[in-house]
């Protein structure tokens with residue numbers, strides 16, 4: 472049957488968390504999984520930026536934290552993410568990109584999944600990358616002011632320089648991708664998010680994929696991992 476391969480692929484269940492510092496390729500890899508497997512990608516940063524573009528009170532409240540590279544308070548982001556998860560079917564495959572970022576968020580997620588009868592997180596993938604490479608990656612990252620799509624001047628250039636392939640919107644640098652803010656975000660990552668590696672290692676769910684590869688090689692490494700775990 473013509474569509475059976477696609478259906479089989481979408482049917483495979485995987486509930487993943489992508490960990491790793493900003494610039495490790497989490498969002499790009501999540502969107503590749505979405506294209507091939509229909510795995511819904513929920514990126515907490517994108518959700519916050521969308522709320523800001525719409526002028527929602529929550530977006531305005533989050534903005535001051537985001538622009539300085541600090542984390543938005545746990546209660547705010549957790550509620551926002553759980554609201555989104557609630558709209559997914561209980562069997563739906565998903566990737567969480569950028570959430571959880573603290574142990575409190577991780578615990579709240581586990582409790583919520585168990586309480587609402589959703590399947591628990593299957594695997595947590597850490598994209599491991601050097602700081603030097605992160606700074607180079609983030610300096611070239613551009614996002615669309617219209618729809619939020621993400622590009623890179625070298626690794627993922629748009630068809631027409633400066634403009635979005637999807638909606639034609641103007642591309643610009645994220646205000647928090649400037650070097651001073653990147654340093655702050657990395658410090659926040661080490662202090663508040665890195666402890667999650669141990670949290671998930673202790674649950675036996677942590678796996679590592681190199682984060683400093685080109686997009687295609689990184690995707691291959693990710694697929695190999697998911698295959699070895701019988702998820703795809």
Ligand code: AMP
Nearest residue numbers: 515516536537541542543548569570572
């Ligand atoms: P990102 O696009 O994932 O780099 O997120 C951009 C910014 O949004 C972060 O620097 C934080 O200010 C905020 N943010 C995103 N996800 C979270 C989260 N799980 N917890 C707290 N703040 C978050």
